[in-house]
Amino acid sequence: MSERARLLAPLLLVIALAVAWQLPGADWLRLSDPDPGDAERITATLGTLGDEPLVLVGFDADIGTYAEIRPTVRSLIADLLAREARLAFVSLTAEGRALATAELGRLGRGEANPTRLLDLGFIPGAEAGLVDLTRELRVSDTADSAFAREVGVAGIGAFDAVLVIGGNDLGPRSWIEQVAPRIGEIPFLAVTPTVLLPEVQPYLAGGALEAVLATPRAGAAYRESLDLGNLARLTDPIEPRPLPVLIGMLIAVAVLGQALGARAVDSLRAARSREAG
Amino acid sequence: MRRPTLTALVVLVGLLLIADLLVVNTAVAQAAGIVIDAAILVAAGAALAAVAALGARRIADLWRRRGDPVAAVFVLVGMFLMLAAGLRPGSAGTADPAVQWLVAALLVPIGASLFGLLFVTTLAAARRSLAARSREGTVLVAAALLTTILLVPLAGGIGSWMADSAGWLLAGPIGAVFRGLLIGIGLLTAVYAARTLLGMAAADE
Numbered sequence: 372m373s374e375r376a377r378l379l380a381p382l383l384l385v386i387a388l389a390v391a392w393q394l395p396g397a398d399w400l401r402l403s404d405p406d407p408g409d410a411e412r413i414t415a416t417l418g419t420l421g422d423e424p425l426v427l428v429g430f431d432a433d434i435g436t437y438a439e440i441r442p443t444v445r446s447l448i449a450d451l452l453a454r455e456a457r458l459a460f461v462s463l464t465a466e467g468r469a470l471a472t473a474e475l476g477r478l479g480r481g482e483a484n485p486t487r488l489l490d491l492g493f494i495p496g497a498e499a500g501l502v503d504l505t506r507e508l509r510v511s512d513t514a515d516s517a518f519a520r521e522v523g524v525a526g527i528g529a530f531d532a533v534l535v536i537g538g539n540d541l542g543p544r545s546w547i548e549q550v551a552p553r554i555g556e557i558p559f560l561a562v563t564p565t566v567l568l569p570e571v572q573p574y575l576a577g578g579a580l581e582a583v584l585a586t587p588r589a590g591a592a593y594r595e596s597l598d599l600g601n602l603a604r605l606t607d608p609i610e611p612r613p614l615p616v617l618i619g620m621l622i623a624v625a626v627l628g629q630a631l632g633a634r635a636v637d638s639l640r641a642a643r644s645r646e647a648g
Numbered sequence: 649m650r651r652p653t654l655t656a657l658v659v660l661v662g663l664l665l666i667a668d669l670l671v672v673n674t675a676v677a678q679a680a681g682i683v684i685d686a687a688i689l690v691a692a693g694a695a696l697a698a699v700a701a702l703g704a705r706r707i708a709d710l711w712r713r714r715g716d717p718v719a720a721v722f723v724l725v726g727m728f729l730m731l732a733a734g735l736r737p738g739s740a741g742t743a744d745p746a747v748q749w750l751v752a753a754l755l756v757p758i759g760a761s762l763f764g765l766l767f768v769t770t771l772a773a774a775r776r777s778l779a780a781r782s783r784e785g786t787v788l789v790a791a792a793l794l795t796t797i798l799l800v801p802l803a804g805g806i807g808s809w810m811a812d813s814a815g816w817l818l819a820g821p822i823g824a825v826f827r828g829l830l831i832g833i834g835l836l837t838a839v840y841a842a843r844t845l846l847g848m849a850a851a852d853e
Contacts, residue, residue: 381768401803405811432757437765453727465695469751470744476748490743495695496688503684506677513740519760542708552669552739569826586818588811613801620800624770627793631773 384622387441391615400613403591410593413447413549413582416532416558417454425521427453428460429546430474431467433538436564442607443590444536444562448474449605450597451534452483457518459530463500463509464540466495481605486516497498497541501549527554535572537563547579558582562590587611659843701729795822 403423404410420426427449437519450579460475462468475490491508494500494612510523522529533550535543543561551559563571565586574580583592599606661683668672668680683819706720723777732788741747774792777785801807842848 385766400801400808402801404817405808434756436762437756438760438764471756472742472748473752473756475743476745476752492742494688494692496684499684499687499691503681503688504680506684563739565818569823570830572819572823573827586815601842616801619767620796623767624793624794624800626771627774627789627796630778631786631789631793634778634781637781 375612376648379403384619387618387622388615391618392612394614396612397614400617402588402611402616403560403595404586404588407592407596408499409584409586409589410596413560413584413593414596416560417450417582419558420454420456420531423455423457425456425518425529426456427527428458428531429533429535430460430462430471431464431471431538431541431543432536433464433540434470436538436566437470440536440562440584440590442594442611443584445474445477446590446597446599446606447534447562447584447593448478449599449602452487452605453599453602455487455642457487457489458524459489459491459508459518461471461504462493463495463497464538465493466540467536469599478605483602485606486518489514489516489518489522498545498549501545503555505550505553530557532558532560533564534603535559535561537561537567539564539566542567542571543574543583547574551579561585563620652713655844662841699727 432444437444448458460471464469471490475488476519478488479485479519490511491504494504496503505527508522508526510519526548533546535546537543542563543559546561547559559579560581561571561583563583563585568585571580571583571585575583584593594606594610597606662681664676671851696784703724705724709715709720709818710717710724719786730747730750733744733750734741739746750769774789778789795814798810800810802810
């Protein structure tokens with residue numbers, strides 16, 4: 372590839388994606404999972420939480436993979452608020468804390484009911500921090516809502532469910548290993564990027580995790596199933612478009628396919644020349 | 649060189665934490681709590697030290713005119729802005745609107761953009777691994793190509809079949825490889841921990 376083509380290729384990619392983003396949707400493309408089992412499982416679990424449940428949100432997404440789960444995370448938070456849940460956010464990684472801060476700020480701008488939100492901040496120490504929060508949950512002095520007082524008194528025992536927003540640094544596995552054995556039986560839910568699927572699946576199959584949304588397709592199926600009414604303002608304003616996704620994937624397929632094809636042709640030529648020799 | 653004090657400390661802490669998990673006892677729980685608090689303080693201290701070291705390194709780069717001065721200035725200005733927004737008198741700390749704006753409008757988008765470049769760099773790395781004629785690289789790229797094709801978001805019967813196949817591929821063979829790696833890492837960690845607990849670590853460990 373010439374130097375000019377090497378420089379132009381990323382630019383052309385960006386232009387192609389921008390054009391695809393503007394084009395209308397196509398019926399022959401579908402982002403959501405044809406089997407909505409994961410979405411139904413998480414909805415069913417939320418339905419069992421009772422009135423005004425208290426949910427501890429372990430927000431430890433990482434910046435690299437958050438774009439994959441962001442629409443689903445925002446929809447799930449809106450869904451929980453629509454079910455009148457009260458959400459306490461805690462982070463054990465620096466990136467998770469930055470993203471949680473951004474999401475809490477966004478919820479504030481979206482005029483989410485502030486009495487239903489509680490920021491428990493950042494606990495350093497990763498796994499040690501998880502063990503620590505099973506012993507004591509420190510509520511900020513500035514948080515004076517009834518929700519904050521309830522959490523301050525009862526600690527982690529106040530919560531009806533744990534929702535883990537996982538990332539590469541800390542995910543549901545750490546929560547199940549460090550927190551689940553130390554507290555009573557409450558449902559653990561998770562939203563994770565696809566890269567965590569292999570380590571999450573055994574916990575889901577074993578029942579330690581009640582429900583997981585771990586692929587973009589499962590997330591899209593869950594978002595399609597929601598009817599949030601007025602709280603739809605808290606979700607992403609624009610759903611991910613399948614056409615730019617398709618174009619990106621086709622470019623990846625073309626690049627990888629060309630390289631693999633060239634490698635196969637080289638191997639064949641080498642084999643034939645050995646035979647001829 | 650073997651350090652018996654360190655080994656004894658690790659043995660003590662390990663046994664204490666295991667006892668705290670298995671036995672309901674106030675004294676043990678309090679002792680374990682002290683250890684966990686210490687671990688958290690060390691982690692917090694290490695994080696702060698890392699940030700301070702980064703700042704000191706960039707200042708030294710500028711002072712000695714080495715490295716990339718523009719990058720050093722950006723890092724230092726970014727650190728100063730974040731510290732000023734969070735620590736200035738009257739600030740609400742991480743809940744302060746200025747901090748939230750810096751995070752939501754600058755930090756997260758910049759970080760996400762950098763990771764977005766992975767699309768290009770990963771493809772380039774895949775091509776390089778094939779150009780190096782590595783057999784493992786060929787298998788890796790072929791698996792990536794197959795998975796990517798199956799994940800193409802088509803509707804209809806073909807799309808459902810491809811989605812099911814991709815799900816099976818992720819949950820079955822690819823998941824098995826990942827889990828195998830995780831189990832291997834877990835076993836190695838357990839063996840190393842047991843060796844440390846029993847004082848059997850090699851001299852160079």
